[in-house]
Amino acid sequence: MQLNSVDQKCLDALAAALPEAALRDVAPRYLEEPRGRWHGQAGVLMAPASAREVSQVIQIANTQRVPVIPYSGGTGLVGGQVSPAGPLPILLSLERMTAVRGLYPEENVMVVEAGAILSDVHDAAAAAERLFPLSIASKGSARIGGLLATNAGGVNVLRYGNARDLCLGIEAVLPNGDLWNGLKRLRKDNTGYDLRNLLIGSEGTLGVITAATLTLVPRPASEGTALMVVDSPTAALALLALAKDHVGEGVSAFELIHGQGLAFLSEALPDLRQPFNTQPEWCVLIDLGMARGLDPASALERIFEEASEAGLVSDGVIAQSEGQRQSFWELREQIPEANRRIGSISSHDISVPLGMVPEFIEKAAGVIGALGHFRINCFGHLGDGNLHYNIFPKHGESRADYAHLSDDIKRAVHDLVHEMGGSVSAEHGIGRLKVDDLERYGDPTKLEAMRAIKAALDPAGIMNPGAVLRASV
Numbered sequence: 001m002q003l004n005s006v007d008q009k010c011l012d013a014l015a016a017a018l019p020e021a022a023l024r025d026v027a028p029r030y031l032e033e034p035r036g037r038w039h040g041q042a043g044v045l046m047a048p049a050s051a052r053e054v055s056q057v058i059q060i061a062n063t064q065r066v067p068v069i070p071y072s073g074g075t076g077l078v079g080g081q082v083s084p085a086g087p088l089p090i091l092l093s094l095e096r097m098t099a100v101r102g103l104y105p106e107e108n109v110m111v112v113e114a115g116a117i118l119s120d121v122h123d124a125a126a127a128a129e130r131l132f133p134l135s136i137a138s139k140g141s142a143r144i145g146g147l148l149a150t151n152a153g154g155v156n157v158l159r160y161g162n163a164r165d166l167c168l169g170i171e172a173v174l175p176n177g178d179l180w181n182g183l184k185r186l187r188k189d190n191t192g193y194d195l196r197n198l199l200i201g202s203e204g205t206l207g208v209i210t211a212a213t214l215t216l217v218p219r220p221a222s223e224g225t226a227l228m229v230v231d232s233p234t235a236a237l238a239l240l241a242l243a244k245d246h247v248g249e250g251v252s253a254f255e256l257i258h259g260q261g262l263a264f265l266s267e268a269l270p271d272l273r274q275p276f277n278t279q280p281e282w283c284v285l286i287d288l289g290m291a292r293g294l295d296p297a298s299a300l301e302r303i304f305e306e307a308s309e310a311g312l313v314s315d316g317v318i319a320q321s322e323g324q325r326q327s328f329w330e331l332r333e334q335i336p337e338a339n340r341r342i343g344s345i346s347s348h349d350i351s352v353p354l355g356m357v358p359e360f361i362e363k364a365a366g367v368i369g370a371l372g373h374f375r376i377n378c379f380g381h382l383g384d385g386n387l388h389y390n391i392f393p394k395h396g397e398s399r400a401d402y403a404h405l406s407d408d409i410k411r412a413v414h415d416l417v418h419e420m421g422g423s424v425s426a427e428h429g430i431g432r433l434k435v436d437d438l439e440r441y442g443d444p445t446k447l448e449a450m451r452a453i454k455a456a457l458d459p460a461g462i463m464n465p466g467a468v469l470r471a472s473v
């Protein structure tokens with residue numbers, strides 16, 4: 001269906017229906033995205049203060065057939081939050097909807113508005129002696145609406161699950177402007193189709209999430225972190241199994257880091273202190289969170305000793321203070337920033353079955369090697385079988401020198417992932433970046449069902465057109 005740009009009639013309707021504070025100029029930062037691939041456009045920025053106001057914006061957009069791009073923290077890595085072409089959309093920011101509507105420590109539940117920033121949600125949970133365990137490097141900017149809309153993962157999925165697993169209920173405005181109140185605090189609720197799960201991961205294409213009921217967990221009584229040098233991804237997987245044998249669910253995170261990532265940190269962020277004198281080829285960051293009476297540092301020592309005897313680790317350092325723990329985490333969390341500064345030719349957020357990770361890493365090096373000489377930074381959430389497999393030019397060259405190869409590289413990596421039964425988008429979503437990939441690798445029956453769902457809920461196609469599914473013209 002033909003969509004229209006925001007025009008004076010649309011602006012007048014928005015101004016008549018909403019308070020002045022909700023209409024904003026579109027500052028340039030709303031049109032950028034972290035990797036600088038796209039530059040967005042918008043006819044107006046709307047920042048409603050309530051779900052009712054969101055509903056009014058969507059009703060107007062639906063009546064006037066104007067596209068709407070929901071916008072939370074703007075940290076999405078697949079371009080879902082920017083609209084580079086087509087009719088000028090309404091950019092709908094959740095930034096004024098940040099309230100904690102309710103906190104129920106005895107139920108381990110928090111009800112929060114969609115614009116709440118993840119680190120603020122962490123702080124609110126901590127103030128109630130609880131933990132909201134979703135943790136990603138963009139936590140200072142990403143907001144609950146965006147995190148749910150992309151079903152974000154991060155470093156603690158291994159133990160606590162992804163955004164979907166941490167959400168009991170949702171309030172959302174559907175594409176016709178109707179407000180759905182699904183903010184249940186229930187762990188059991190089998191009452192028909194699960195709209196909550198449909199909206200989670202829908203990347204703004206089926207409606208606007210305005211609030212969510214989140215699951216909290218008890219805070220671990222103590223936490224410990226170590227960096228251990230392993231000689232291969234196979235050894236890293238064996239170390240993960242060993243760590244789980246020792247402390248079971250106490251393993252909160254298990255991150256694989258390649259020496260190339262450490263080299264990039266030295267190159268791009270030289271002030272960051274690194275714990276190893278000699279750069280290892282592979283190392284893992286292990287994070288333990290233990291219940292009262294259990295000591296993570298001694299557990300990490302036992303794990304290291306046993307792994308050492310088994311020939312799995314050759315060096316390691318266990319954080320001796322909270323400050324050192326944070327500095328280990330900083331190393332891991334600054335890898336995306338170092339990557340950004342170096343400039344990748346092609347980045348891939350992939351997953352394969354856990355046991356096939358070493359085989360993938362070996363085969364992928366082969367297929368990339370056949371295309372030329374590149375630097376490969378492979379790192380990520382090993383415990384989830386989720387790797388960030390990013391390809392960079394040789395030292396002294398730039399990504400622009402290889403722009404002509406970026407599609408071939410992406411295709412080679414994704415073909416391999418697909419052959420191995422993996423996913424070409426493990427945690428970042430489809431956005432605008434991977435629409436082609438979804439069409440190429442997605443199951444046709446699932447794709448048809450997705451198109452039917454979109455057509456049923458959003459027949460005019462106003463919600464984030466061009467994201468996830470190709471926009472119909």
Ligand SMILES: Cc1cc2nc3c(=O)[nH]c(=O)nc-3n(C[C@H](O)[C@H](O)[C@H](O)COP(=O)(O)OP(=O)(O)OC[C@H]3O[C@@H](n4cnc5c(N)ncnc54)[C@H](O)[C@@H]3O)c2cc1C
Pocket residue numbers: 034069070071072073074075076077079080081094114135136137138141142143144145146147148149150151152153154155203204205207208209210336337427428431464467
């Ligand atoms: C340094 C860095 C590290 C990162 N690490 C990780 C990581 O470890 N794991 C991971 O999964 N991701 C990671 N990301 C990606 C990103 O942070 C996540 O995708 C995050 O969930 C996006 O949240 P946001 O609030 O910024 O959403 P935005 O970027 O604003 O939006 C993302 C998508 O959600 C839609 N959307 C936004 N708000 C709503 C809403 N209220 N209702 C409906 N749709 C909405 C948008 O239209 C868009 O399609 C990282 C990003 C950066 C920059």
